[in-house]
Amino acid sequence: MMILRREVEMSKIKIISKREFIVTVKRRGYIIATFGIPLFFLVIGLIALIPNWLSLQKTLESKKMGVVDYAGVLRLELAGKLAEEFKGNRADFYSYLMGENQDREKFIGRIELRAYSSKEEALGALEKGEVDGVYLIPKNYLEKGEVELYQKSKSPIGRLGGFELFLRRLLVASLSYKRVDAALQKRLQKPMHTVEFVRDREGEYRKTHFLKDLSKVVVPYFFAFLLMFSILTTSAYLIQGMSEEKENRIMEILLSSVSSQELFIGKIIGLGGAGLLQFFVWMLICFWPITFLLPFIPLSWKVFVGGIVYFLLGIALLGSLSTGFGALGRRFHESHQFAMFWSMVCIIPIFFFSVILDAPNGFLARFFSYLPVTSPVCMMMRLSTERVDWLDIPISILLLVLATWLSIKVCSRLFRVGVLLYGRKPSWKEILYWLRRDL
Numbered sequence: 001m002m003i004l005r006r007e008v009e010m011s012k013i014k015i016i017s018k019r020e021f022i023v024t025v026k027r028r029g030y031i032i033a034t035f036g037i038p039l040f041f042l043v044i045g046l047i048a049l050i051p052n053w054l055s056l057q058k059t060l061e062s063k064k065m066g067v068v069d070y071a072g073v074l075r076l077e078l079a080g081k082l083a084e085e086f087k088g089n090r091a092d093f094y095s096y097l098m099g100e101n102q103d104r105e106k107f108i109g110r111i112e113l114r115a116y117s118s119k120e121e122a123l124g125a126l127e128k129g130e131v132d133g134v135y136l137i138p139k140n141y142l143e144k145g146e147v148e149l150y151q152k153s154k155s156p157i158g159r160l161g162g163f164e165l166f167l168r169r170l171l172v173a174s175l176s177y178k179r180v181d182a183a184l185q186k187r188l189q190k191p192m193h194t195v196e197f198v199r200d201r202e203g204e205y206r207k208t209h210f211l212k213d214l215s216k217v218v219v220p221y222f223f224a225f226l227l228m229f230s231i232l233t234t235s236a237y238l239i240q241g242m243s244e245e246k247e248n249r250i251m252e253i254l255l256s257s258v259s260s261q262e263l264f265i266g267k268i269i270g271l272g273g274a275g276l277l278q279f280f281v282w283m284l285i286c287f288w289p290i291t292f293l294l295p296f297i298p299l300s301w302k303v304f305v306g307g308i309v310y311f312l313l314g315i316a317l318l319g320s321l322s323t324g325f326g327a328l329g330r331r332f333h334e335s336h337q338f339a340m341f342w343s344m345v346c347i348i349p350i351f352f353f354s355v356i357l358d359a360p361n362g363f364l365a366r367f368f369s370y371l372p373v374t375s376p377v378c379m380m381m382r383l384s385t386e387r388v389d390w391l392d393i394p395i396s397i398l399l400l401v402l403a404t405w406l407s408i409k410v411c412s413r414l415f416r417v418g419v420l421l422y423g424r425k426p427s428w429k430e431i432l433y434w435l436r437r438d439l
Contacts, residue, residue: 016262017266023241024241027237030237064112066126068121070138070141071140078177126150126152134150135150225350227377230311234275239326260416263415264323267319267323276311323411325342346377347377361387372402
């Protein structure tokens with residue numbers, strides 16, 4: 001008899017979850033969110049790249065600079081050879097991004113130096129647009145080291161896109177010309193450049209580069225944001241569907257055939273499946289830009305498997321809390337307000353992103369990982385850093401499973417209270433009565 005009862009319950013839950021899944025995926029809002037949101041962010045990302053691309057083009061353009069040497073220290077015959085070292089191209093820029101070279105001067109751009117005999121002549125050329133700026137070396141330069149810069153407006157990228165570095169190199173070359181040997185002169189011009197090595201998961205020290213360093217910030221945020229947004233949207237569908245059924249009195253008809261717990265669990269499973277489908281679609285759409293960075297992103301199977309596990313448990317926990325407390329509202333607006341509390345708690349780790357990223361095994365990171373409501377988002381951040389203590393994973397999952405079980409048990413009763421007391425807000429006394437009662 002108990003086996004028959006369990007089969008009946010599971011069959012009802014299966015029917016309810018299937019209906020919720022089909023109804024949800026057919027919603028116009030779901031379709032727009034599933035395909036429109038990732039495409040929107042991809043378009044925004046591409047648009048954001050345009051200024052960087054234009055900035056690179058401008059950087060690689062020839063820069064015409066004027067110089068007035070009252071001190072007589074510059075050896076202009078050295079400028080041509082030095083300018084060749086600054087004559088970068090796109091290949092130099094990309095090789096820097098990939099970490100193949102650390103010579104940033106290679107993509108400062110082409111530089112053309114024009115010497116003038118007087119300040120008035122140089123400023124006249126500046127006004128006519130013949131040069132982008134004028135450096136004036138006063139007579140007391142050797143005593144004070146001051147150099148005057150004249151330009152029509154202050155450059156937003158700082159000191160005319162690297163020309164000051166060129167002038168510094170030219171001054172060093174001029175002052176040391178024939179006073180030291182060629183090797184020492186070269187080293188005086190470029191005293192050092194740092195090649196950074198960081199220990200990886202295997203304990204070996206490997207050279208870092210720009211994209212890999214960037215991925216350590218972007219990847220945890222990307223996965224945490226994706227998980228957070230998917231959980232929040234799925235919870236919103238739960239509230240919306242429940243409110244519609246309450247207002248149309250469909251809920252009362254359903255409860256005449258199934259128990260509140262069966263209906264509650266069926267809704268969460270169905271909408272969890274819809275949310276998981278949405279999560280996979282987002283991952284597929286975002287896959288091609290991720291593949292560009294894939295060789296430089298330290299990801300393992302733990303990130304993807306962990307994403308699915310924490311997503312499903314997060315949907316079950318946040319969905320049950322949102323639905324249970326949301327059922328206490330009389331209208332969609334009230335239900336949404338009740339549910340928003342849990343949604344806001346869920347995203348708290350995002351506000352401590354930099355702290356968690358800097359210390360993924362620190363106190364704050366572990367606290368949010370052990371707190372079931374914040375655990376899914378926080379653990380996705382930590383997993384994608386690849387520096388999480390392995391023991392924290394089963395502990396956080398166990399706590400999340402226990403919290404989900406307790407939430408479903410308690411919130412299914414709140415759900416029944418909210419449905420049965422349609423049209424008015426239940427009092428705390430009524431809520432406590434139904435919570436204590438063995439349904």
